[in-house]
Amino acid sequence: MDKSKIGKRFQGKVAIVTASTQGIGFAIAQRLGLEGASVVISSRKQKNVDEAAEKLRAQGIEVLALVCHVSNAEQRKNLIDKTVQKYGKIDTIVSNAATNPSVDSLLQTPESVLDKQWEVNVKASIVLLKDAVPYLSKGSSVVLISSIAGYNPPSALAMYGVTKTALFGLTKALAAEMAPNTRVNCVAPGFVPTHFASFLTNNEVMRNELEEKSMLKRLGTTEDMAAATAFLASDDASYITGETLVVAGGTPSRL
Numbered sequence: 179m180d181k182s183k184i185g186k187r188f189q190g191k192v193a194i195v196t197a198s199t200q201g202i203g204f205a206i207a208q209r210l211g212l213e214g215a216s217v218v219i220s221s222r223k224q225k226n227v228d229e230a231a232e233k234l235r236a237q238g239i240e241v242l243a244l245v246c247h248v249s250n251a252e253q254r255k256n257l258i259d260k261t262v263q264k265y266g267k268i269d270t271i272v273s274n275a276a277t278n279p280s281v282d283s284l285l286q287t288p289e290s291v292l293d294k295q296w297e298v299n300v301k302a303s304i305v306l307l308k309d310a311v312p313y314l315s316k317g318s319s320v321v322l323i324s325s326i327a328g329y330n331p332p333s334a335l336a337m338y339g340v341t342k343t344a345l346f347g348l349t350k351a352l353a354a355e356m357a358p359n360t361r362v363n364c365v366a367p368g369f370v371p372t373h374f375a376s377f378l379t380n381n382e383v384m385r386n387e388l389e390e391k392s393m394l395k396r397l398g399t400t401e402d403m404a405a406a407t408a409f410l411a412s413d414d415a416s417y418i419t420g421e422t423l424v425v426a427g428g429t430p431s432r433l
């Protein structure tokens with residue numbers, strides 16, 4: 179990333195990014211931080227939280243770093259409370275956490291796994307926003323991270339895909355409910371080589387296939403996803419709400 183080209187759209191703003199100690203969430207926190215935001219990062223493991231915070235602080239970014247498993251109510255409340263105690267308000271929330279514990283077909287997936295995917299990938303965003311609403315500033319924004327898998331759930335990722343489809347609907351419903359104070363939008367990434375996607379992108383044959391499927395003949399980068407998220411979260415998108423932005427290099431998704 180050429181840091182000299184980055185603006186300062188988030189000066190004086192406070193941004194919470196969930197699941198942000200590596201991959202797409204980390205890149206989003208980094209981008210918002212480089213653009214001037216105080217960023218609140220979190221994930222399940224203290225060690226990951228500490229290491230990510232150190233990397234961001236080394237770039238001059240103001241960081242509050244907390245442990246928060248998004249399906250743990252106490253940790254979610256702590257995330258909001260500590261943010262408000264330290265910074266007094268919330269301007270942006272990026273809900274990025276997801277889990278994909280199963281490659282079973284839908285009808286073979288154990289009920290406990292269906293529940294877990296629903297809980298982490300969909301419900302956690304709703305309950306986190308419920309806690310955050312009293313502190314969201316006028317003109318604030320929310321970005322949900324979905325996936326192009328939501329448009330056409332692949333058989334090996336069926337329930338995961340279905341939860342990502344649900345986020346498209348959730349974006350519309352929350353945008354209506356949270357207007358006019360808060361805008362709610364969604365980013366649907368294509369394939370990005372992260373730990374989460376490594377079972378696809380570390381396999382050379384598969385990787386080549388995915389690159390070929392995209393019009394731009396490459397996988398996405400975490401910075402591509404961060405740039406799109408920062409746009410939607412910023413005032414540059416102040417008349418955009420309830421929308422999903424596909425960031426997939428032209429990989430087939432929707433019309």
Ligand code: NAP
Nearest residue numbers: 197199200201202221222223247248276325370372374375
């Ligand atoms: P990643 O690189 O594997 O990073 C996942 C991050 O989430 C880590 O910081 C992890 O830290 C944290 N995390 C995992 N479960 C969590 C939970 N229950 N609560 C809080 N934090 C949690 O993953 P990624 O590829 O960046 O994925 C991020 C988002 O992008 C997900 O919503 C995913 O569905 C979406 N996405 C990814 C791709 C892709 O190709 N990579 C494509 C489409 C959509 P800890 O282990 O410390 O918790």
